[in-house]
Amino acid sequence: MTRATPPSSRRDGFSVGFYKLLFMAPTILVLALVVAGPLLYSLWLSLHEYIITYGMGDLIWFENYTLMMSDEFAGVSWVTMKLTVIVVVLEFLIAFGLALLLNQPWLKMRNFYLVVLMLPILMTPVAVALMFRLMFNPNLGIINWVLAQVGIPEQGWFGDPDLALATVVFVDIWNETSLMLIMLYAGLKSLPQDPVEAARIDGASSWQILWHVTLPMLKPVILVTLLIRMITALKSYDLIYMLTQGGPGKVTETISFYAYRLGFRFLDIGQAAAVSFILLAAVVALTVLLLRIMKEN
Amino acid sequence: MTRLKKTGLGVTAALLMTASGALADAAAVCQGKTLNLLLETVPDSTALFEVAPEFEALSGAKLNMEAVNYSLMHEKLVPSLTASSGSYDVLVVDSYWAGEFVTANWILPLDERIAADGVDTSVYYPALMDVNGKVKGTTYMLPFWQYAMGMLYRKDITDSAEFQAAYKEKFGRDWRLPETLQEYAELAKWAGEFTGKAGVAMSGQRADPVVMEATNYLFSLGGDFYNRETWEPSLNTPEAIEAITIYADLMKNAAQPGALGANFDDVANALKQDKAVMAIQFLFLMPTLQDPKESQVVDKMAFARMPGQDSLLGAWGWAIPTNAANPDCSWEFIKWAESKDVAMKRAMAGGQPTQAWIYEDAAYLERWPAMSAVGGALAHAKGLPVMSRATQLVEVFAEVMGDVLANGTDPATAIANAEDKLARLTRGDPLLK
Numbered sequence: 158m159t160r161a162t163p164p165s166s167r168r169d170g171f172s173v174g175f176y177k178l179l180f181m182a183p184t185i186l187v188l189a190l191v192v193a194g195p196l197l198y199s200l201w202l203s204l205h206e207y208i209i210t211y212g213m214g215d216l217i218w219f220e221n222y223t224l225m226m227s228d229e230f231a232g233v234s235w236v237t238m239k240l241t242v243i244v245v246v247l248e249f250l251i252a253f254g255l256a257l258l259l260n261q262p263w264l265k266m267r268n269f270y271l272v273v274l275m276l277p278i279l280m281t282p283v284a285v286a287l288m289f290r291l292m293f294n295p296n297l298g299i300i301n302w303v304l305a306q307v308g309i310p311e312q313g314w315f316g317d318p319d320l321a322l323a324t325v326v327f328v329d330i331w332n333e334t335s336l337m338l339i340m341l342y343a344g345l346k347s348l349p350q351d352p353v354e355a356a357r358i359d360g361a362s363s364w365q366i367l368w369h370v371t372l373p374m375l376k377p378v379i380l381v382t383l384l385i386r387m388i389t390a391l392k393s394y395d396l397i398y399m400l401t402q403g404g405p406g407k408v409t410e411t412i413s414f415y416a417y418r419l420g421f422r423f424l425d426i427g428q429a430a431a432v433s434f435i436l437l438a439a440v441v442a443l444t445v446l447l448l449r450i451m452k453e454n
Numbered sequence: 455m456t457r458l459k460k461t462g463l464g465v466t467a468a469l470l471m472t473a474s475g476a477l478a479d480a481a482a483v484c485q486g487k488t489l490n491l492l493l494e495t496v497p498d499s500t501a502l503f504e505v506a507p508e509f510e511a512l513s514g515a516k517l518n519m520e521a522v523n524y525s526l527m528h529e530k531l532v533p534s535l536t537a538s539s540g541s542y543d544v545l546v547v548d549s550y551w552a553g554e555f556v557t558a559n560w561i562l563p564l565d566e567r568i569a570a571d572g573v574d575t576s577v578y579y580p581a582l583m584d585v586n587g588k589v590k591g592t593t594y595m596l597p598f599w600q601y602a603m604g605m606l607y608r609k610d611i612t613d614s615a616e617f618q619a620a621y622k623e624k625f626g627r628d629w630r631l632p633e634t635l636q637e638y639a640e641l642a643k644w645a646g647e648f649t650g651k652a653g654v655a656m657s658g659q660r661a662d663p664v665v666m667e668a669t670n671y672l673f674s675l676g677g678d679f680y681n682r683e684t685w686e687p688s689l690n691t692p693e694a695i696e697a698i699t700i701y702a703d704l705m706k707n708a709a710q711p712g713a714l715g716a717n718f719d720d721v722a723n724a725l726k727q728d729k730a731v732m733a734i735q736f737l738f739l740m741p742t743l744q745d746p747k748e749s750q751v752v753d754k755m756a757f758a759r760m761p762g763q764d765s766l767l768g769a770w771g772w773a774i775p776t777n778a779a780n781p782d783c784s785w786e787f788i789k790w791a792e793s794k795d796v797a798m799k800r801a802m803a804g805g806q807p808t809q810a811w812i813y814e815d816a817a818y819l820e821r822w823p824a825m826s827a828v829g830g831a832l833a834h835a836k837g838l839p840v841m842s843r844a845t846q847l848v849e850v851f852a853e854v855m856g857d858v859l860a861n862g863t864d865p866a867t868a869i870a871n872a873e874d875k876l877a878r879l880t881r882g883d884p885l886l887k
Contacts, residue, residue, distance in 0.1 A: 209536060210558045210842050211882070295712025296724050316658065316715025318860040402525075404660035405714040406860025407853075421529045422661070423846050424554075 203430035210424055221431035230432070232407055233415040240322065240411060241390040244329045245383060251330065252337035253379075257367070259338075260345045271342075278335035286399030289328045290315070315401050318408050325400055325409050332396070333389075337382050344378030345371070377450070384447040388440050412436045479571075480786035484515035487780045489543040489787055492530060493521040494770070497741055498599040501803035502791065509790050515783055524662070528845065535560040540777035543784045546598055549586035549768045549837050550844040553885050556589045557842035561773040564593045567785050573792075577809045585837035586769040590885060595771025596792050597808035599738075599800070602831040603670055603765045605631070605638070606725065606739065607732040609756035611649060620648055632761040635674040638734075639700045642708040645731040653708035655721040655730035658859055661852035663717040666766060668855055670734050671697040673836060674762030679847060679876065680839055685886045687876035689854070689869050698865035702858050714859055726751060734760065737831065740824050741804030757824045759831045767835035769808060841886055843879040850875045 203221055206214030224230055255274060259267055277285065292298045293314040301311045314324045348371065356366045372379075394413035397403060403410030403418070410418075412432065420429030493499040499521045506517045522530065528551065534541040535558070547555055555561045568575060575583060575593065582597040611617055618629040624644055632638035646653025657663035672678070677693035680686065688694075705713055710724045722739045724730045726749040742748070743755045759765065772788040774781050790796060792809075801807040801818055810829075812818055819826055838844050850872050857868040880886055 208843075209532065210554050212558075294720070294723075295716075296710060296720070296727060296729055301711070311711040313712035313714060316712035318714070321715065401715065402660045404856060404860065405658065406660075406856030408860055418849065421532065422849050424532065 199430045200434065202426055203434055205427050207427040208423075208425050214427075217427075221427045222435070224428055224431060225435060229407075230415070233410050233412050236322070236407070236409060237391060237393070237411045237413075240326065240329075240393055240409075241387055243326050244333065244390050245386050247326070248330055248334045248337050248386060249379075249383060252334050252341050252382075255334075255338050256341040256345055259342055274338055275335050277332050278339075280332070282332060282395040283399055285328065285332045286396050289331075290400060293324060316405055318405050321401055321405055321409050325396060328400060329390075329393070329396055333386070336389075337386055340382045340385075341375075341378065344375050344382075348374050380450050381447060384443055384450070388443050388447075391436065391440060391443070480509075480513035480515075480783075480790065483780070484513035484783040484786055486514060487783045488516045488518055489780065489783060490541060491517065491519045491544045491546075491787075492527065492542050493519060493546055494524050494527060495521045496599065496738065496805075497803055498770075498800045498805035501800040501805050502796075504803070505796055505799055508796075509787060512790070513783070513786060515787070517787075535775055535777065538777060539779065540775050542775055543778045543780055544787055545773045545775050546770045547586070547595055547773045548770055549840075550848060552586055552589055552595065552771070553839075553841045553844050553883075555773070556592075556594055557884055560776055561594050562776055562778075562781060564596070564774070564785075568593060571785075571789065573789060577811060579808060579810050579832050581767060581832045581835060582769045582808050585767055585840075586771040589840055595773045596788060598770045598772050598791070599806040600767070600769040600808050600828075600832075601806060602737045602767055602828055602835060603666070603735060604737060604760045604827070604831045605732060605758045606735050606737075606743070606755055607631075607758065608725075608751065608754055610751075610754040611645075611731055617648065631758050635671060635697065635700055635762045638732075638761045639704055639708075642704055642732055646708045649731055651728070652710035652713075652724060652730040653732065654704055655716075655724035655733040655735075656705055656709040656713040657716045657718050657721045657735070658705055658709075658714035658855070659717045659720075660856055661849050664855045664859075665848045665851050666718075666736075666768075667734055668698065668701050668851070669766040669838070670760050671701045673764040673766055674760055676763045678839075679851065680841075680880065682839060685841075685880045685883075687873055687880075689851075689876060690866070690873060694869060695865045698855070698858055698868070701855070702865070705859055725749075725755065734765075737825070737828065738806045740822070755824070757827045757831075759827065759834055763834065765831060765835045767832065767837050769837075841880060842883045846879055847876070850879065 204216060204218055206217050206220075208214070258264065259270060259274075264270075293300050295301055295311055295313050295316065298314075300314070305311065312320060315321050352370050352374065353366055356370050361369070392413050393411045394417065397409055397411055397414045398417070401409040403414045413436065416429050416432040416436065419425050419432060423429075493502070499519075503519060503521070506519060509515070510517055527548075531542070531545065535555070545561065547561065567573075573596075575587065575596070578587065578597050579600070582600055583593075586597050587593055587595050612629065621629045621644075625640070632641050642653035644653070645651075657667050672694055675693040675697045677691055677697055678688050681688045710716070710720075710730055712720070716724075718735060718739065721730075721733050721735050722742055725733060725739075725743055728750045737757055740755065740757060744752055746752050772791065774784040774788070778784050797807060797809050798812060798815070798818070801812045802821055804822070807813065807818075807825075813825060813828055838847065841847070853875075854865075854868045854872045857863040857871065858865050863871075
C-alpha cells in the first residue's frame with residue numbers, strides 16, 4: 158500500500174508550507190520574545206561598558222571578553238572544571254551502583270528504597286544548603302560533634318581552604334545523585350533481557366555480563382546522563398552561593414558565581430554578560446555533543 | 455551651644471512634630487496608600503513591625519514591610535531601583551551603598567522636606583550623619599540604626615583573680631584592656647591558651663564579614679583604603695600590611711575552628727556557647743548575647759572601643775527611592791519612624807539608636823548598660839569612604855583578604871595585586887571631584 162502524497166498547494170492558492178509557517182508563527186514569536194530577545198540583549202550588553210551606577214557606557218566590542226585572559230577567570234574556570242569532573246564521576250559511580258542494586262530481582266521493598274533515594278532531588282538546593290550549613294557548623298554542627306566522640310578534632314569544613322571544595326562536593330553528591338540514579342535505573346529497566354539470559358546460559362559470570370552485555374547496551378543512556386549532569390554541574394551556583402559564597406578566598410568560586418559577583422556585587426553588567434556568554438558557549442558545545450551522541454545511538 | 459542643649463531642642467522638636475501637624479500631614483498624604491518597605495532582619499526592624507499598626511492607624515496607609523537577610527538586600531534593591539517604577543517606597547540604605555545610590559540617582563534629596571517640616575537632624579550623632587546622612591553636603595538619609603564596632607569580651611573571665619594573676623605573670627603588668635592592635639593580638643593568643651577556648655571569635659567569610667572585621671584592624675593602625683584627599687589607593691602601606699598580617703596570624707592561631715567561613719552570626723554563636731573570649735564585632739550583637747534563651751554568657755560580656763586609633767563605623771539610613779510611587783507618604787513614614795516615641799521603643803527592644811539623647815536616658819541605660827560605651831566608640835570611628843563604588847571596594851578588599859587567608863599569599867603581594875582594581879574604582883567617580 159502506498160501513502161498519498163500531500164498536495165503541495167491548496168485550492169485557496171496558499172501552499173502547505175505557508176500554512177505550516179502560519180500555524181507555527183505564534184510559537185516562533187513567543188520563542189523569539191522569551192529566548193532570543195534576552196539573549197541578543199545580553200549579547201549587546203556584553204559589548205558595552207555598562208556599570209549600573211554610571212549608566213550605559215560606550216560600545217567597546219569584545220573588550221569585556223578579554224577578561225577570559227585574566228588569572229581570575231582562569232582560577233574560577235579551574236575550580237568549575239574540578240568541581241564538575243569530581244561531582245560527575247563520583248555521582249555516576251554511586252548512582253550506577255545503586256541503580257544496579259535496585260535492579261536486582263531479589264531486592265524487596267524496591268519502591269520504598271526508590272522513594273527514599275529520590276527525596277534529595279525533591280528538595281530545593283537552598284534548603285539542602287541550609288541543612289548542611291548547620292550540620293557542618295564547626296561549633297554547633299552534629300558532624301563535628303560525632304567526630305569529637307571518636308577523638309577527631311573539630312574541622313572548619315566550609316571555612317577550611319583544604320576542605321571547603323570537598324565539603325561542597327559532598328553536599329552536591331547528596332543533593333544531585335538521585336537525578337543520575339533515576340535516569341540510569343530507567344535505562345536498566347528498559348534493557349532487553351534476552352542478551353543477558355543468553356550470556357548467562359553461555360556460562361558468563363555476573364561481572365562478565367555487566368561488562369560485556371549490560372554496559373554496552375546502556376552506553377547511550379550513560380552518555381546522555383553524564384552529559385546532562387555535566388551541563389548542570391558547569392552551571393553550579395545555588396549551593397556555592399548558600400554554602401561558601403565562593404570562599405574561603407576563591408577556592409570554591411565557579412564561573413556562574415563569578416558572573417553573579419560581577420553583575421550583582423560589582424554592578425558591571427557588561428563583564429557579567431560576557432562571562433555568561435563564555436559559559437553559555439561551553440554549555441552549547443556540550444549540548445551539541447549530546448545531540449550528536451543521541452543521534453548516533 | 456552644648457550638645458545637651460541641642461539634644462533638648464531636638465527632643466522638643468520631635469515631640470512637637472509628633473503631637474501636632476505631622477500626623478495630620480500623614481493622614482492627608484497617606485490615606486488609602488500602600489507603602490512597601492525592605493528591611494534587614496535586625497532588632498530595629500523587629501521593633502518596627504510591632505509598632506507599625508500605630509502608623510497605619512494614624513495615617514490610613516497600609517505598611518507592607520519585608521525583612522530579609524543582609525546578604526539579599528543589595529541584590530533585591532538594585533533591580534527595583536533601576537526600574538522606572540520601583541517595588542519599594544521606603545528604603546534602608548547601608549552606609550557604604552550611599553555613594554552608589556546617590557550617583558545612580560536612586561534616592562531623593564531630603565533637605566527641602568527637612569526644612570519644610572522643621573525636622574531637627576542635630577539629634578543624631580554627627581558622625582552618623584557624616585557616614586550615612588549626607589553625601590557631598592546634601593542630606594539623602596536619616597540615620598535609622600548604627601553599627602558601631604569594637605571589642606566584645608568576657609568580663610567574667612578578665613575580672614577573675616586567676617586570669618589577672620596569670621596575665622601579670624605573662625605580660626609583666628597589671629591587667630588592662632589592650633590599647634593597641636598588637637597588644638590585642640598578644641592578648642587574644644594568650645587568652646586562648648589560658649582558657650582553652652578560642653582567644654578570639656572571627657568572621658572570615660567573604661565578603662562583608664571579613665571586610666567589616668578586618669577594616670577595624672586597618673583603621674586601628676591608622677591605615678586606609680585611599681588617601682581621602684587625592685583618592686589615590688593607600689592600602690600599600692606598612693600599616694595596612696601589618697594590620698592584615700595580624701589578622702591572618704589571629705585567624706590561624708587564636709580563632710575558633712572554621713573562622714574562615716564564619717559570619718557575624720557564627721561569631722555571636724561562638725560567644726554565646728562559651729567558646730571564645732573576645733571578638734572585634736558589632737555592638738548590635740550585645741542584645742542577643744544577653745538573651746537567656748539562647749546564650750550561656752548573659753551578664754558576662756562587656757564592650758570596649760577598638761584598641762588603637764579608629765574602628766569602623768557604619769549605619770543604616772532611611773531614604774526615599776527616586777521611583778517611589780508616593781514620596782510624600784514615604785517621608786511621613788520616615789518622620790514617624792524617627793519620632794521620639796518610636797525611636798525609643800526600637801531602642802528598648804534592642805535596637806541601635808542613632809539619636810544621641812537616647813544614650814542619656816536612664817531607663818534605656820538601665821535596660822542596656824553596655825550601650826553607655828557607644829559614645830566612646832563613635833568618637834574613635836570612621837566609615838568606609840563615601841564613593842560611588844564603595845560596594846565594590848568591599849569586594850576588592852575581600853579578595854585581598856581571601857588571597858592572604860586562603861592561598862597564603864603574603865599581604866604585600868596580595869595588596870599589590872589589587873592596586874589596579876582599587877585605582878579603577880575611583881576613576882571617573884563624580885563624588886570624588
